[in-house]
Amino acid sequence: MADFTAPAYRVIPIVPALKPGAMEGKGPFVANDKIQEALGFPGALPEDWHDRAIAKMGELLGKYRSLKVFMDACVHCGACSDKCHYFIGTQDPKNMPVARQDLLRSVYRRYFTLPGKLFPKLVGARDLTREVLDEWHNYFHQCSECRRCSVFCPYGIDTAEVTMAAREILDSVGYGQKYDNEIIGKVHKIGNNLGLPGPALIDTMEGLEEDVKEDTGIDVRFPIDVKGAEVLLITPSADFFAEPHIDSLIGYAKVFHATGTSWTLSSMSSEAANFGMFIGNYEQLRKIALRIREAALELGVKRIVVGECGHAWRVAYSFWNTLSGVGSGADETDRFAQMLQKQLDHRYRQPTHICEFTWGMIQQGALSFNKEANDKHIITFHDSCNVARGSSMGGYPGGQFDIPRNVIKAVANNFVEMDPSTTHERTFCCGGGGGLLTDDLMDLRVKGALPRMEVLQQAVDQQGVNFLAVICAICKTQFSKTMPIYGFDRKMVGGVHQLVSNAIVLGDK
């Protein structure tokens, strides 16, 4: 860890200067042929990679209106140019959202537009060369698909969509990213991103039951593969053993216990994360999501609840209904979706976020808390990017901001906000999202954390904050790893349900 140093906090007012080439060659490891082929992608760059890449781009332009419109609509106004945390942290101009998009757009213009075919120099169009392809691999793996740029774009251009398309093209010519594709392979083979097999998972859950019993004297259960349970909990696999994630898992279990909700995990589908989104591949996205459908059908559950995870919640909230039918409101004739939707209880939102679940129970008076248990904490909340800008909660716009905060305020006395220009829809990514949470991108991750760390430092100095609550497994891991580099205690980071766990009063139902 000593190899990485935190960039200095910036002096306000901020005029970002450019350092061209600062992050050239700082991209991630390339996936080897085994990893690639396991997902049905070519193992290495084929001879005709150029034509294949262009053909793939054409295919995607016909399949995704977002990509098609976003390639045409940009006017280079620069609204997004100072909004990306990776640009702020690295000052590499190619990390400006518009410049990142232009890496792809320049090729789009050359091959798919008349002016680009006739006058490439005039409109900034360029041939797809090996250098351009390398540049794509480098810079499209320096985007965390956090959508912050899309908030500020007058046409709603979302660089995440462009990044996904670029990664999809790269995969299609055998030039994938090691971390993402290796993990997707593990999900298919073992059932979760961490490669934790079923028996190990059962062991871990038994261990947790003993720990909680020791702590509280109460038999809180961590059931797995229980047919006929009411709730299926789908949570990021980091929750099963990583710190501080596991404390939130204990929190969920306590909430289920205290409310008398029968629930279960699934050993076959023990992962909320869906890295298919990171690589922009619909088939992978769908295939991974279908595991949850299968588990729900097999276990016969009535509700599906999702644990603390940012992009997983985006996929669950925004995409599951589309991908796998986990949701409501499918047509009567839609047999694929109806098969599952007939089984689910539509008095509840499907799927439900764990914060929605807990908040709902708090509102019904089904939970009681000893708030003083959290008095040692002065808490602030970091809105995770994909929850903030790619999903919602509570069925109304902005519920994704209110509900986690409501839960925190219900279980703790000291809650403060960070600088409002960096929370809610304007929140910064932690610096590790979008499939970049890998050691080979550590330099990028540390730099990408800069804007959040600056504001956290402010909150620490001015309001005495000593606990950063989050609802994302990637945020938890990324912050635990990068915060010490910025001089913070790694134990400052924790989940919202860790706070719930501290304060909840358990009867012995």
Add this chain to the structure above:
Amino acid sequence: MNALFAVLFYLATLLFVVGVLHRIRTYAATPSPLKIPTTPAPTTTGGVVLRMTREVVFFESLFKANLWTWGLGWLFHASMALVLLRHLRYFIEPVWGWVVFIQPFGMYAGLTMLLGLCGLWARRLFVERIRYISTPSDHLMLVLLIVIALSGLTMQFVAHTDVIAVKGFFQGLMHFSIQPLPTDFILVLHLLLVAGLMAIFPISKLLHAPGVFFSPTRNQKDDPREKRHISAWAKQLESEN
């Protein structure tokens, strides 16, 4: 000369209309397989209409992003809208009351339009980040609009042209008869550039105008849990199982 300009304007109009319609059709025909509104987003159609209206009329997102770009951009676009409406008088007879009413405003809007354009160009030239992302065509587009505005203003405030004859020419075009057009250099320049602008509209970044209405991050309802959203090609994958 008259015939040349007549052909030019027919051609430019044809390129503009067919090009933009073709583009719109392409956008409309391209599916959106996933729900991707930038949240928080409205959950109802009425809400989406409001969001889009705020975006198109007030440039809401740009306002959040950068006050200078917003101010200059909005000044330019609002002024241009007035200027375009003012030009309606060349195409209708008798001129509608409200078009008569806005004539003086439209005149000064020409000045504020120029001001906005110059401000935007200054930003492109002098802000390092914006200069970095600018292509030659970005600069040229601004130059084109600036020269159009300047030539128009010159005819308004310095060297008048025979506007009655200009109107006669365009009224003629609308009825497929070629009428004489004044030959002042400034007018010729103004009209040539406008025709050029119309012709390149459907193949340039000016597509942001129709594009914004098709932007899924802005025009989608945020109701993915309540209603299953599925595109035809994605549905296909289900039947293959």
